[in-house]
Amino acid sequence: MPRLAANLTMLFNEVDFLDRFDAAAQAGFSGVEFLFPYDYPVAELRTRLQANGLTQVLFNLPPGNWSAGERGLAALPGRQAEFRDSVRQALEYAAALGCRTLHCMAGIPGPEVPFATAAAVYAANLAWAAEQAHGAGVKLAIEPINHRDMPGYHLHTLAQGAAIVTAIGPDRLGLQFDIYHCQVTEGDITRRIEAHLPIIAHMQLADVPDRHEPGTGEIGWDHLFRHIDALGYGGWIGCEYRPAKGTVAGLAWRRRYGV
Template identity: 60%
Template sequence: MPRFAANVSLMFTEVPFAERFARARAAGFQAVEFLFPYDHAAAELRARMEDAGIVPVLFNAPPGDAARGEKGLAALPGREAEFRDAVALALDYASALGCPHLHVMAGLAPAGVARDTLLGTFAANLAWAAGRARAHGVLPLIEPINRRDMPGYVLNTTTEAAAIIAAVGAGQVGLQFDFYHAQVTEGDITRRFEALMPIVAHAQFADTPGRHEPGTGEVNWPHVFRSVDAAGYGGWLGCEYRPLGGTEEGLGWFAPYRHQQHQERRA
């Protein structure tokens, strides 16, 4: 059965961030992911999650200067020192929280920089990050992001991501497969996921085109979830969507899976 992790940066925003772990657990989730935890002390967040009885499975490394709209540093030539500092901070948090995965964002392509240079920088930085992350028991992940939502982002397709992972080394970096981004950019999402499953370490989803919960757009999510399960995927599926209304009101799609989880725990 698919295992779902609530993205508490986008869901349960009716309450402050530190209170969302308990809300997610009360809604039936056993795991969470989030974007950036750095405004809170790691010890506080760990205590909140332990109190809620929920585990973290993914968050992002610092993106650079967020006030200037930066979306990552890993592919940006000349920013290697900042990238290493960002990864070091993220790994401190990952160790303190017991989080196994870290999303390392490529960044927005600077004007006038050749694509080969960007991809070469990306691969070199990921190789460095993989070496440091291994000592913490953490796997760095990369995620293709569609150009519509994030114009200028360096990494856009799963084919590009697979090539980068092959260059760094299988097992050193994992693929963060987002069904939403893949549907916008490439389509054929269930077969694409099945083909890439050997390198998929974490998956996420949102309905298209609005990036809301399942049932609000064009994708047949029961079919997708059955396909993911049939393929033997044992990782988490991150609910990285923006609820169309209140978070709990939009969890009708989750009800049958929550019931199954409850039955399995009782068995």
């Protein structure tokens, strides 16, 4: 049975963010993830985790100016110093929260930046960041994100991500395999999980096409959950979906699929 983590950015939006830790624990989750912790004192987040016996599974490095449309710094030329500062900040939070995996967002370089230039900056930044994280006992992860939801995002295919992980070293860098993004961009989820399992550091789920909970779209979840179990995947799967009709009501899918 997979270990499911509630994504507190998307789930339990019926209550304020800090109250979502309580809500997740009451709903039966033992782990949580979210996009960014940086608007909250780390001591307060740690208190919420400990009070509910929750594991902080994952969060993202600072993304740059999110409200202006930035979605990560790692592949953006000229932002290397800011990127390094963001890595240091994320590792400070990870240490305080006991988080062992951090997602490094590639970013949207823009059409004026040649792909080769963005790729070179991305590789150099990732190599440096992965080394810093490894020294702190943290695994850095990269996630291909589909271009329908995030046009222009630098990392958008599993093959691209796997090549980078292999080049830097899977002991220092892992693949964040998002089932939703995979289905939108490439499909063939079963075989792609099999092929990439040795380098998968974290997984996430949502159904397609509307990014709601499992059972609301086209993915065959009965088969997929059984197959993930059969493969022996021992990591977490983050529930990064938008509930169709409320978080708690939507969690009936867990009973339906036996997870």
